[in-house]
Amino acid sequence: MSASRPHLNSNRRAVMAFTLMAGLLILVGFAQSWSVAMVIFNLGLISAVMALGINIQWGYAGLFNVGTMGFAALGGVAAVLVSKPPVPEAWAAGGADLGIALLIAGGTLAAVIIAYRRIPKGPMRTIALVVIFVAGYTVFRPFFDPAVAAIEAVNPASTGYLGGLGLPIILSWVVGGLFAAGAAWVVGKIALGLRADYLAIATLGIAEIIIAIIKNEDWLTRGVKNVAGLPRPVPYEVDLQQNLTFIRVVEWLHSDTLAALATDARMARLDSFIVESSSIFVKLCYAGLFSVVLLIILTLSVRALNSPWGRMMRAIRDNEVAASAMGKNVTKRHLQVFVLGSAVVGIAGAMLTTLDGQLTPGTYNPLRFTFLIWVMVIVGGSGNNVGAVLGGFLIWFLWVEAEPVGVWLITNGTAWMDAASPIRAHLMESAPHMRIFTMGVILLLVIRFHPHGILPEVVKREDDK
Amino acid sequence: MDTDTINAIVLFSNFILVPGMTYGAQLALGALGITLVFGVLRFANFAHGDMMAFGTMIVVMITWWFQSLGITIAPLPTALLALPLAIVISMSVTLLNDRMIFRYYRKKRSSPSTFVIASTGVMFVFNGIVRFIIGPDDQRFTDGERFIIKAREFKKMTGLDEGLSIKVSQGLTIVIAIILVAALFWFLQRTRTGKAMRAFSDNEDLALLSGIDPERVVAITWIITAALATIAGTLYGLDKSFKPFTYFQLLLPMFASAIVGGIGNPVGAIVGGFVIAFSEVIITYAYKKFLIYAVPPGWAPDGLMQLLSTDYKFAVSFMILVLVLLIRPTGIFKGKVI
Structure with a gap:
């Protein structure tokens, strides 16, 4: 596999890559705003969990599941069914x-x-x-x-x-995982015997069926009328802004800036600090919750991959015939790993709907919810859990930032043109679509020139020890 | 035959037969491209829908250019005039794409999954290019006569209660599809190159031993696929409208058609196209009015008599796909032989 990159090097590589990623987010914090950086970070966390789910299926077992969207949407349904009052x-x-x-x-x-x-x-x-x-x-x-x-x-x-059960929404993360696992069990029973690209087509189709059902069965989750106003697992900004302790802490944090101002200006400034801090505080709370989930799943995944079970999975992936000759039940193991990976995607889907605060079935699009996740896994390094997490953050970052960068490039690239030029106007309008193109180019470049991704799979051999 | 029976037949033709035939022909042309690529290059091309969108976009732009010059071929749509040039452009782009992306993996003899992943990369790139150039919105490019027969004229002509309308785009789709399919089969069965393609698809090693140039076979496969995709996309666009995302969504029913028919088998792709199209139309049609004509008075049902709501149109093709995969994974015709 990665003979040119010995195993010892891979930890340093990972630390470097994550430091760079953190640097990029901090850069966004300074250049755009901390709120934007936090939004990217939160969705990066969720993307990382989804990428882990796909990595479990593809990286461990070589199962080609492009039904991510469907399992993520089931997680979203769980969020509604658990949290909304009946x-x-x-x-x-x-x-x-x-x-x-x-x-x-x-x-x-x-x-x-x-x-x-x-x-x-x-x-x-x-x-x-x-x-x-x-x-x-x-x-x-x-x-x-x-x-x-x-x-x-x-x-x-x-x-x-x-309606739902009216329970705390955080429970839906577990329920979303269970929903997705159940669906994956049925899908796996039907489709797992198929050749790799048949399985891909079948899962793509099943995801579309799931979305069609969610869109049309209004009695379940209101369909395309959406369910908004899901309860939150974290405080609301409005409540924080009324909370004396919170105000005091904000005042104390900014005491230097505030002390230099006159009374009226100080009050106005304090108000704006409170509004800004409340929004960041809420995002930090989400980030904390998501990080806990990510760390739990990551730890379990890493341990599973390094266990005898993980070795068996990789043996099956690399040579099904040999593994089955050794007495391993390939079909059962495939079904198991398919269910596990989909459950992780379902958890991420429930987290996403929780963060959005609403379920909008119309926004589930395979480019964003399936193929983008695949780009994450492949760019990060399929078979490497830490790589999938890195891919989740990096690709989500690029997906979000490609838009402003595209606009910036076109604004400056066409500066020589007449301001009223229709070509320029068209280019400006099209700039946001650059990101889809960019993702394709990144994917193609990575599989061509660096097919094992940024953090390649670590293959431990006896003589490495 | 009494009037009620004739009315029922006309109603059936207007809402099921004609739309089903048209959509089926469009799907069949798309599925043929998928099946040819699968037969010769041995992978499922996820970029097919977006290649179709790309070719159609070129047609739309050339059509607009012709229209601005005042060149039209009324009563036929100008898009037909734009087709040849657009086909040449999309063929070149497809060949360039193969040279830059897929050839490398062919040389390396990569696994089908690698090809599929590469094709999703191509899908993103084409999708991005199309959105960048023409935007994500609906585009109109039809002109010329809209109907061959209008429902009202038909009623006046026959004195029936039910009308039958056939759009020009529907007539064109069926005629062009018949010509294309005939030409394709003549090519595959009668010409040396066609036979080489079939031999290559059947048994690669044997074909190589007989001195068939694989790169040439691959190039011809892409050329045919590009032409079919551009024509299918244009016909679909003329019939409904051109919207890039719809073409991406067409990928699913096209795959379903190819697999249901037996992937790698051109006859299967055509039959599969019609099976999928008619199932979508038949299962989501509300039969109330039809039954009022068809059954004796008093027996007519109260409900809409619709098996599934129209919103499930796309899902139907997949339910059939899943059923076929379960019951007969090789498809109606045994797949994987050109």
Whole structure:
């Protein structure tokens, strides 16, 4: 693998890379604002968790999952279902019928699976499956349709859905992981036997199906009407600005600046300090929570990769036939790693929706939620957990900063043109799209000239010790 | 046949047959490109949708240029006139792309996953270029006559309650698709180069032993793919509208068509295109009106009689894909033979 880069060097490399990354964020803090730097940092944390999830699947086991978007969205659904208060009127209006409908759906599915297993292959089985499915669907619709109509009619402007459990939103991070794991189990059962690029296409499609369901099943999460105002796990800025202790701390932090001003100016200045600090404080709280999650998952991932289990996974990745000849159950291990990785993505998805404070199904786009995560893993170094984390931060940083840099480049690059030139106006308008192009170029350059990424996979050999 | 039956047939043709045929032909042309690349280069090209968007963008821009010069071919859309030049441009870009990106991995004999990852890189690049040049919004470039038959004229002509309308873009799509498919099959079956391509797809080593130049086969595959993609994209754009993101989304049904038919198999791609298109239309159509005509009076149902809401259109193709992968992973026709 990386014979030219001995193992001892890799730690220094990682420290250097992360120091540079921190330097870039600090630069943003000074050049733009600390608030912008914190926003990038927070989303970088979430991206790093998602990249870890994909790295578990791709880096450990060579599974090509491009369904990240779907699993992240399931995490988002969990955030809504856990944190929003239930809507009793909606439950009263359609809860019972909906429950029956879902029981019928589950029963039909179970019957289909049993029939598939029990009846030997042939036309009889096909006929039986079709009959069960059609019968199930016919019974399902008369319960489902009125239930959905009744639920969606309950105060459609603000609710029109069943609501959630009204529990602390932080629980949804676990639930989001479980949702994604459950979905991944089903997907894995169906698709994991496929060749690498078939699996990619299948997962891409399944992610689209998940998004389509979230967009259209209004009774569940209001669909494209969005769910806004999710409760937060951290304080609100408005409350902080009223909090005496917080005001005192801010006053104390800026006492030098404030002391030099006259009373009126001082009060105005203090107010602006409080507003700014409250926003940064909230972001720091999120950063703390996300960092804890990232560190837990990273530690577990690193330990798993270095354990006998991790060695087995890599053995399967590098030679399935040999591993299976050694008595390893390749199918089971693939399913296991697929479920684990997707669960991590689901956790990240729930964290993202928590940070946004709203679920907006219309914004889930495969370029941003699937392929960008892949760029992170590959640029960071597939197979290396620390590399995936670095990739998460770096690529998210570039994704965000490509826009202002693009605008800056074009403003200066076209300065010689007439200010009213339509070409210049068009270029200015197009500048934000530069980032998609940039990501493609980065990905292509990395796989061509540095295919193991910034922090390549560390292969421990006996003679390294 | 009584009037009700004829009305039912017309209704069916207007809302299912004609749109299904058109969309199916568009998907088939796109899926052919995917299947050819899979057969010869042996990877799933994720950049296909965005290559289609790129080719169509060139057509749109040349069309605008012609329109500004006053060159039109009414009643046909000017875009047809722009097509040949646009095809040449997108062929060159595709060949350049192969030379800069994919050839390296071919020489290295990289795994299919590496090719797929490279193709996602290409996808990003094309997507970025298209958004940069023409922007992410809807673009109109249709002109000329819009309808072959208008619903109202049809009603007047036949005295029926239901109208049948056929757009020029729909007629064109079907005619052009038939010509292209015939030409492609003639090429694959009858010409030396076509036979070389099939041989290469069938058994690479054997083909190499017989003195077939692999680079030439690959180049021709890309040329055909670029032409098909540009034409398919233009036809889709004329029929609906040109929006870069829609083309990215078309990737999914096109993949589904190629796989459902049997990937690597051109006949499969065509059949798959129609299977996917008709399933999307049939499953999301509301049959209420159709049944009112088709069943005896009094039997007509109350509901919309729609199996799935129209919002699930794109998801339908994937449900079929998943089913096919489960039941018959090689597709309807055994895949992986050109």
